[in-house]
Amino acid sequence: MSTAPNQPPAWPNHSRKHSTVIQGQLEALFAELSDCRDGAVADYIPELAKANPEAFGLVLATVDGRIYAVGDVDCPFTIQSISKPFMYALALQRLSPAFMQAKVGVEPSGDAFNAISLDPATGIPRNPMINAGAIATAAQVWQHDPDQAEALTLTFFSELAGRRLEVDEAVYRCERETGHRNRAISHLLRNAAVIEQQPDAGLDLYFRQCSIALTCRDLAVMAATLACQGRNPLTQAQPLDPATTTRVLAVMGSCGMYDFAGQWLYDVGMPAKSGVAGGVMAVVPGRLGIAVYSPRLDAYGNSVRGVATCRRLSKVFDLHLFDRSPLHQSPVRSSYRGTERRSRCWRCAAETLRLEPLLQQLAVIQAQGVLDFAALEVLLSAVEAAAADARVIVLDLGQVSELPRACAALLAAQEARLVDSGVVLLCCRAAHLEWPAGTGAGLQPLASLDLALEAAEDQLLAQSPPAAPGQGGSALPDETGFLAALPQPQRQLIAARLELRSYEAGTVVMAPGEASDHLFIAASGRFTIHLPTAHSRGESGLSRVATFAAGMAFGDGGFLSGRPRQAEVLAETDGQCWLLHRRDLDQLERENPAVALALLRALAHDLADRLTFCCQQLTLVELL
Numbered sequence: 001m002s003t004a005p006n007q008p009p010a011w012p013n014h015s016r017k018h019s020t021v022i023q024g025q026l027e028a029l030f031a032e033l034s035d036c037r038d039g040a041v042a043d044y045i046p047e048l049a050k051a052n053p054e055a056f057g058l059v060l061a062t063v064d065g066r067i068y069a070v071g072d073v074d075c076p077f078t079i080q081s082i083s084k085p086f087m088y089a090l091a092l093q094r095l096s097p098a099f100m101q102a103k104v105g106v107e108p109s110g111d112a113f114n115a116i117s118l119d120p121a122t123g124i125p126r127n128p129m130i131n132a133g134a135i136a137t138a139a140q141v142w143q144h145d146p147d148q149a150e151a152l153t154l155t156f157f158s159e160l161a162g163r164r165l166e167v168d169e170a171v172y173r174c175e176r177e178t179g180h181r182n183r184a185i186s187h188l189l190r191n192a193a194v195i196e197q198q199p200d201a202g203l204d205l206y207f208r209q210c211s212i213a214l215t216c217r218d219l220a221v222m223a224a225t226l227a228c229q230g231r232n233p234l235t236q237a238q239p240l241d242p243a244t245t246t247r248v249l250a251v252m253g254s255c256g257m258y259d260f261a262g263q264w265l266y267d268v269g270m271p272a273k274s275g276v277a278g279g280v281m282a283v284v285p286g287r288l289g290i291a292v293y294s295p296r297l298d299a300y301g302n303s304v305r306g307v308a309t310c311r312r313l314s315k316v317f318d319l320h321l322f323d324r325s326p327l328h329q330s331p332v333r334s335s336y337r338g339t340e341r342r343s344r345c346w347r348c349a350a351e352t353l354r355l356e357p358l359l360q361q362l363a364v365i366q367a368q369g370v371l372d373f374a375a376l377e378v379l380l381s382a383v384e385a386a387a388a389d390a391r392v393i394v395l396d397l398g399q400v401s402e403l404p405r406a407c408a409a410l411l412a413a414q415e416a417r418l419v420d421s422g423v424v425l426l427c428c429r430a431a432h433l434e435w436p437a438g439t440g441a442g443l444q445p446l447a448s449l450d451l452a453l454e455a456a457e458d459q460l461l462a463q464s465p466p467a468a469p470g471q472g473g474s475a476l477p478d479e480t481g482f483l484a485a486l487p488q489p490q491r492q493l494i495a496a497r498l499e500l501r502s503y504e505a506g507t508v509v510m511a512p513g514e515a516s517d518h519l520f521i522a523a524s525g526r527f528t529i530h531l532p533t534a535h536s537r538g539e540s541g542l543s544r545v546a547t548f549a550a551g552m553a554f555g556d557g558g559f560l561s562g563r564p565r566q567a568e569v570l571a572e573t574d575g576q577c578w579l580l581h582r583r584d585l586d587q588l589e590r591e592n593p594a595v596a597l598a599l600l601r602a603l604a605h606d607l608a609d610r611l612t613f614c615c616q617q618l619t620l621v622e623l624l
Helices: 020-033 080-095 097-101 131-144 149-161 169-178 180-191 200-210 216-227 242-255 258-267 304-316 349-361 373-387 405-420 449-463 481-485 488-495 556-561 582-591 593-623
Strands: 057-062 067-071 212-214 272-274 279-284 288-293 332-337 362-370 392-402 424-428 499-503 508-510 518-524 527-534 540-548 568-571 575-581
Touching (some): 020 057, 020 304, 080 131, 080 272, 080 279, 149 200, 149 216, 180 200, 200 212, 212 216, 216 242, 242 258, 288 304, 349 362, 362 373, 362 449, 424 449, 449 540, 481 488, 488 593, 582 593
Parallel strands (some): 362 392
């Protein structure tokens, strides 16, 4: 570990555009507290006594990477005791929680930071936030890997901050020369066998971790990393796993402010840690990290301005963890039945007749927000209520921003329970969420709500087979689809001019830009129309317009207008289509204009029916 420079290395330009209103609030708060002159700079470590007592910096770092900064946010200072939760996290990850619990407790001590606070029965330190617990923690990290402990520590702290950190060698030497009380604590720990080897090397690592130099901006990012379950919101690195982060925040909440911890939690309500160099770090889990630097300390060894700033921020921004209102926004964004919204799969007349009376047994539930336990309990209750008279339930999670792992497991258990009762649960638009291993088939998410509705309709049809087998396709397309409305002699004249073609699944039947020379009538199989789409994010792709089954016509828009194709049509399954070429329609018009006119009228009626249905569905999209 090398000497820290006088100025910190350039901060990477990761900060996103932020709210000027929030920035203004911080600047007003900063100006208000700048006149505070209470407290005194720590002088028991001579190097710390050199700090500028007027220095004052404040930074907020959000979990999505926005930085709000005011004051002396790039002024270097040493991390001191704020290193303790991070070193404890490193030990938990390297040595396991069970191992560390045998070496360091997690109970509040009610004593000052440098108290010799050991459990009278076991001899282990009360918690890792006091010096005794932190020295024991550093000793375990050193003993785990004596050759690499220092490098490992500095690399870990640098990943948390998002840039390379170094040790202030002058402060380190001063700490080592004046740290007689800490040296005494380390020997007591050796006497109690908490430290198994000579304590000097482990104690030296402790002195060096406390002497790491950083800025208020660095510290805010480290706090935001804790708020983000161990993921650095600027670099996206994951130096901490979520389970370790939870344990560290818990100990910070109960022990981080020493014998002021209870009053802090009562007034401020955030896990926090202070250091005698003047830094204070606070965390709002899942939301943001706060860092304050001001060297004047109170009688507890906490920054006076730091405590006052966090107290005001908690009140002004409503950040107190224990001041939370009950759930106001329902996690159920909308709930409706299949009679209100259909898939874009156009079915033959026989399937449509079978499906219509079954659609009331299809329930659609659209969820939203963070599905934590409270929200998931509401959602699962809605699912259970829908299952009382539904045979298929579609759960749309596209508007869900987070699904904690434990809650995902509960949702998987709900799906298994529904399967046992004969109800199918289908999930869609959930690829962005994390699912536990081994989830049921229904929770393997479909890409869109439309595809989920089609799958649900297929489930209803499969559960209610027809009384007699239906036709898989027609030898001639004169009894199904839009041609069925014509008299039989006219149907036969039209059918005589049609060409039957076969398509394998995945075949492109139509492509954008092609001449619109054919009208297609599906004889068997399924055919899907896709239109190219572009998003504001710069992404592009194909979006499904409709899927057609036997008896349905497609390609009719271009066929009637004569314009080149705009859409792509793929064969979803092996199938066949009857094709009417434009030249054959022109010949029919010359030879039998009445039949040609009847064909065009039937095609126009079919288009009008589909257009009416599409308009109804678009209106429902706004209402559901």
